[in-house]
Amino acid sequence: xxxxxxxxxxxxxxxxxxxxxxxxxxxxxxxxxxxxxxxxxxxxxxxxxxxxxxxxxxxxxxxxxxxxxxxxxxxxxxxxxxxxxxxxxxxxxxxxxxxxxxxxxxxxxxxxxxxxxxxxxxxxxxxxxxxxxxxxxxxxxxxxxxxxxxxxxxxxxxxxxxxxxxxxxxxxxxxxxxxxxxxxxxxxxxxxxxxxxxxxxxxxxxxxxxxxxxxxxxxxxxxxxxxxxxxxxxxxxxxx
Numbered sequence: 001x002x003x004x005x006x007x008x009x010x011x012x013x014x015x016x017x018x019x020x021x022x023x024x025x026x027x028x029x030x031x032x033x034x035x036x037x038x039x040x041x042x043x044x045x046x047x048x049x050x051x052x053x054x055x056x057x058x059x060x061x062x063x064x065x066x067x068x069x070x071x072x073x074x075x076x077x078x079x080x081x082x083x084x085x086x087x088x089x090x091x092x093x094x095x096x097x098x099x100x101x102x103x104x105x106x107x108x109x110x111x112x113x114x115x116x117x118x119x120x121x122x123x124x125x126x127x128x129x130x131x132x133x134x135x136x137x138x139x140x141x142x143x144x145x146x147x148x149x150x151x152x153x154x155x156x157x158x159x160x161x162x163x164x165x166x167x168x169x170x171x172x173x174x175x176x177x178x179x180x181x182x183x184x185x186x187x188x189x190x191x192x193x194x195x196x197x198x199x200x201x202x203x204x205x206x207x208x209x210x211x212x213x214x215x216x217x218x219x220x221x222x223x224x225x226x227x228x229x230x231x232x233x234x235x236x237x238x239x240x
Contacts, residue, residue: 049222066161168200
């Protein structure tokens with residue numbers, strides 16, 4: 001991809017489903033249900049790695065109290081994935097997945113001047129309802145910069161064990177760290193989608209400015225996105 005100087009220069013076309021591959025899939029006359037039942041045949045390795053990364057951090061939170069949050073839901077793939085993990089691994093626990101996004105709400109703020117990912121809230125809610133996931137996935141339509149503090153003031157009991165920040169903008173990430181970090185239980189994990197990546201440099205600046213200075217930022221083995229995570233309460237063990 002032209003225009004990239006650093007991280008994306010390490011990319012490989014074999015790691016994702018390219019437009020050319022998608023076009024050829026259409027010529028092979030698969031039925032729509034084949035894409036549901038045999039999805040590993042079609043999805044790119046990078047996409048699989050993305051969900052494996054989230055599966056691994058989710059597994060590390062099993063046994064911890066608290067909910068799960070995603071900020072930046074878009075079409076709901078990760079929110080529904082995490083909701084289905086709670087269905088599989090915590091069917092009777094209190095854990096729920098809270099998704100925060102503008103969805104199709106219009107926002108008049110100068111810093112949101114460029115196009116952003118928009119998905120109708122009603123369509124995702126129907127997607128959740130048709131799969132019977134209403135008790136597992138809860139959606140909150142808001143501008144988190146102006147609304148997250150009030151949301152938590154109205155729901156003071158909420159604590160979390162896993163928070164995924166998939167937004168990239170400086171004001172959004174700093175707001176979310178400020179509001180979620182005190183509500184993240186020790187041992188809980190905060191995940192950053194594009195930390196230390198030129199695709200969203202403001203996210204790196206926000207993490208640097210808002211996280212506690214002693215927080216240990218770790219990377220994922222697959223090295224794509226999400227790119228980094230922090231375990232609250234983790235400290236470096238210095239040899240004596």
